[in-house]
Amino acid sequence: LAGTDTPASRARWRDMTNQVTGRAARRLADRVCVITGAASGIGRATAERFLAEGARVVAADLDGERLATLEGAVPVIGDVSVAEDARRMIDTAVERFGRLDVLVANAGVIPLLDITEAEPADWDTVMAVDGRGMFLTCKYAIEAMLASGGGAIVCTSSISGVAGQARQAVYGPAKFVASGLTKHLAVEWADRGIRVNAVAPGTIETERVAAARVEPGGPEYLGEVLGAHPMGRFGTPEEVASAILFLASDEASFVTGAILPVDGGYLAR
Ligand code: NAD
Numbered sequence: 001l002a003g004t005d006t007p008a009s010r011a012r013w014r015d016m017t018n019q020v021t022g023r024a025a026r027r028l029a030d031r032v033c034v035i036t037g038a039a040s041g042i043g044r045a046t047a048e049r050f051l052a053e054g055a056r057v058v059a060a061d062l063d064g065e066r067l068a069t070l071e072g073a074v075p076v077i078g079d080v081s082v083a084e085d086a087r088r089m090i091d092t093a094v095e096r097f098g099r100l101d102v103l104v105a106n107a108g109v110i111p112l113l114d115i116t117e118a119e120p121a122d123w124d125t126v127m128a129v130d131g132r133g134m135f136l137t138c139k140y141a142i143e144a145m146l147a148s149g150g151g152a153i154v155c156t157s158s159i160s161g162v163a164g165q166a167r168q169a170v171y172g173p174a175k176f177v178a179s180g181l182t183k184h185l186a187v188e189w190a191d192r193g194i195r196v197n198a199v200a201p202g203t204i205e206t207e208r209v210a211a212a213r214v215e216p217g218g219p220e221y222l223g224e225v226l227g228a229h230p231m232g233r234f235g236t237p238e239e240v241a242s243a244i245l246f247l248a249s250d251e252a253s254f255v256t257g258a259i260l261p262v263d264g265g266y267l268a269r
Contacts, residue, residue, distance in 0.1 A: 026054030027249040032097040034058045034089055036080050036137055037107030038073065039066035041206035042156060045237035046104055046244050047073055053245060056097050060089040061107065080107045080133030090140040099148035102248045103141035105134045105178075106156040110208050112221060115169035122170050130174035134181055142185070142194060150193025154247045155182050156240075157198040157259055159266050167221055179259050186257030195256040197247040202263030203234045231264030 033050050037043035038059035044066075047059050051072045059073035060080070067075040076092050078085030093100045108130045111122055134155060145151035160168045161175025179198055186196040203209060203225050212218040226234065243262045246252055261267045 026052075027245065027251065028102070029054035031055045031101040031248075032058075032093050032099055033102040033104065033248070034060060034093050034100060034137070034141065035073075035104040035106060036060045036089065036133070037156075038070065039063040041208065042201065042204060042237045042240045042244075043104070043106040044070065045241040046106065049238070049241040049245055050102075050104075050248075053249075055102070056093075058089065058093045058096070079129075080105075080137055081128040083136055086133065086136035087140045089137060090144050094144050100141060100144040101148075101151045103137060103151070103153045104156070104244055104248065105137045105141075105153060106244075107133055107137075108156060108174075110171055112167045112212055112215065112218070113170055114167050118170045126170045126174045127177075130171070131177040134178055138181060138185060138196075142189060145194050146189075146192060151195075152248050152252070153182075153185070153194065153196045154244045155179075155196070155198040156244075157182065157200045159200050159202050159261065159263050161198075162200050162259060162261070162267055166224070167217075182259060183257050190256050195247075195252065197252065197255060197257065198259045199240055199243045199247065200259050200261045200263060200267065201235060201240045202229055202261070202266040204240055205234050205236055209234065228269065229264040229266050230268065233264065235262060235264060 028050055033055045035043055035047045038047040039061035047057050047070055050057050057073040058076055059067055059070050060076040060078055061067050062079055064077040074096055076089050078088055080086050109126055155178045157178040158175040160172035161179040182196050182198040240262050243260055
């Protein structure tokens with residue numbers, strides 16, 4: 001019919017066709033992706049989503065037992081803060097599939113401490129995993145992507161990597177590292193075909209949040225944080241995975257250096 005051939009109508013038609021034929025449009029078909037922290041929470045939901053979208057997934061984590069339950073992915077057991085391990089995560093993708101298209105730098109630890117409670121060792125641990133680990137995996141990924149003509153990196157930052165929050169004296173600064181690395185790498189490598197973006201999740205219902213509910217001061221802290229999420233609820237790992245998928249896919253082809261809040265409105269306040 002005249003006037004109906006618009007991008008929106010074509011997309012609706014494609015969706016209807018896919019429903020009829022049972023074929024969903026697969027946004028990461030054959031893309032080679034490394035996801036760190038893939039055994040649980042946001043990383044696991046992202047790995048499952050990427051597999052459903054046709055990606056070849058290398059799933060990296062410290063926790064080999066849980067990784068083994070992630071069907072369809074190539075597991076790599078390792079510590080992102082150890083250079084040889086981080087390199088092995090990237091090398092596994094290149095050796096198995098010939099190249100690297102996407103890195104999701106997501107592994108992290110989340111201590112909820114104010115500065116009087118935090119010990120020097122807490123700072124070192126968080127900076128090692130969330131800071132150095134992100135640096136190492138991005139470094140080796142960019143080296144691999146330069147060899148194969150480009151790619152996309154998505155870092156998991158946080159609302160604490162954009163704004164101040166209570167009980168984040170150690171964790172928050174490490175997430176500012178994630179946000180900063182995202183912007184600097186985006187600018188540096190844009191002309192070589194590498195996009196670098198981050199998601200900034202609000203509080204997400206993962207095991208870490210379940211554990212915080214029974215820590216001293218945890219319920220009070222989570223109650224306050226919940227009140228600061230305008231949508232009045234916490235998010236799900238799947239909601240963060242959807243945003244990571246967008247940034248990793250060609251649908252974000254002109255997006256680089258962005259820190260995308262996935263936070264129910266938290267940062268809009
Ligand atoms: P999670 O604990 O469920 O998952 C983290 C995964 O990382 C675990 O499987 C763990 O084994 C792995 N890991 C930890 N240290 C590692 C290391 N050194 N090397 C390799 N793997 C390691 O937590 P999550 O909530 O899914 O967190 C994922 C990311 O999301 C983190 O970067 C976190 O900072 C960020 N984040 C979480 C929330 C939240 O509310 N849950 C909010 C904002 C940002």
